[in-house]
Amino acid sequence: MNLSDSQRENLRRITEDIVDLPTLPVVVVQIMEMVDNPKTSAADLTRLISSDQSLTAKMLKLANSAFYGFPRRIGTIGLAVVVLGFDTIKNLVLSISVLEKFSRSRSGQMFDRMGFWEHSIGCGVAGRFLARKLGYRVSGEAFVAGLLHDLGKLILSQYLVEEFSQCLQIAIKDDLFIRDAEKTVLGVTHAEVGGWLAEEWNLPRQLVEAIHFHHNPARAKKDRELVALTHLADVLCRAEKVGFSGDSKGAILDPEALEIFSINGKEISEDTFVKFKDGFREELSKAAVFNSMIRR
Numbered sequence: 001m002n003l004s005d006s007q008r009e010n011l012r013r014i015t016e017d018i019v020d021l022p023t024l025p026v027v028v029v030q031i032m033e034m035v036d037n038p039k040t041s042a043a044d045l046t047r048l049i050s051s052d053q054s055l056t057a058k059m060l061k062l063a064n065s066a067f068y069g070f071p072r073r074i075g076t077i078g079l080a081v082v083v084l085g086f087d088t089i090k091n092l093v094l095s096i097s098v099l100e101k102f103s104r105s106r107s108g109q110m111f112d113r114m115g116f117w118e119h120s121i122g123c124g125v126a127g128r129f130l131a132r133k134l135g136y137r138v139s140g141e142a143f144v145a146g147l148l149h150d151l152g153k154l155i156l157s158q159y160l161v162e163e164f165s166q167c168l169q170i171a172i173k174d175d176l177f178i179r180d181a182e183k184t185v186l187g188v189t190h191a192e193v194g195g196w197l198a199e200e201w202n203l204p205r206q207l208v209e210a211i212h213f214h215h216n217p218a219r220a221k222k223d224r225e226l227v228a229l230t231h232l233a234d235v236l237c238r239a240e241k242v243g244f245s246g247d248s249k250g251a252i253l254d255p256e257a258l259e260i261f262s263i264n265g266k267e268i269s270e271d272t273f274v275k276f277k278d279g280f281r282e283e284l285s286k287a288a289v290f291n292s293m294i295r296r
Contacts, residue, residue: 010187011196014160022155024201027052028097035090045089046078058096058293059089065289067125091140094203095124095147096293102154103294110168111157114294115244120147121290122242126233129283133276136229145210145226146233152194152211153246156182171247178246179215190246191215218256228260232273236280 031048034040050056056077063074063084074080081089103117127146131139156164163185171181179189195212206223210230213220220227231254237243238251253273 006187011192014186014188014193015196022101022197024094024097025101027055028093029202031093032090035086040086042078042081045086046076046081049077049081049089049093055093055096058100059092062092062096062289066286067283067289069286087138088140091144094144095290098148098151099290099293102158110165111153112244113157116150116153116157116246117243117294118291119237119243119245120150121287122237122240122284123147123149123230123233124290125284125287126236126280127229129280130229130232130236130276133279134229136225141206142226142229142233145207145214145230148194148198148207149211149214149230149234150190150194150245151197152190152192153178155193155197156186156190160186168246175249176247177249181247189215215254217254217260224260228257231257236273236276240277240280242284 027048031045034045034048049059059077059080060074062068063070063080068084070083074083084092099117103113123146124143125146127142128139130136131142136142153164156167164182167178167181167185170176170184171178174181176184179191182189191212191214195208198208198211206226209220209222210227213227214230214234217224217228217231234245235251235253235257238245238249258273
């Protein structure tokens, strides 16, 4: 990550306070490694996923949901692997893992955990929707980037409860963006913390950058289109008041995100972006299956 010396020091101080660093389940790490291995066959991947009954059940539930909308029922993991493809399987597994791992985590009283997940899932849906509208090559990757973009807030709310509660209080009292309140209290933002954890998890570089730079897409180096897409998804969710993002500020669209996001020769203007709202709401209504995976 591109951090200044002071940001690195603040991040080091904060992460040293996190005694029990959250990790991805072993099977999830293995699945991600298998998908990235060109020698992996569909049968290999099917066997590994099928060895975890809970993961198998959740994957089939998602594969048969309105969100994916396949005309025929997918009854086995083998068929899901063939129909969905390796990349979608990897993105689904990662999404399921994060939802399961953090939806039950503790947090301060001020942190609206359910509202947070509604916003995160909404950003995932918005990311996939915008990716399809604008011709981004991997819409499933855009979903994961949207879902994980605020990962740092989960870490701060779970491991630095008092400090993050103070951030929330300041954001509301002084009418600030939560990231500005974090900078005041912690010297580092949730985007930087989330990017750090994504690096620790060895997630693909483009996802690390989407998490780290979703408020500043022009600073990304690896895949600026995915970062800009994640920024647009976040703005769309804020504009539509989907869930809780940590403050009461409205959406601010970075014009550079519109300039970056010129994929397949398509130009996107602010007016065009506003017109996407109705279609996004329709897609969001199909994503209830993800909300059902969060324990209340």
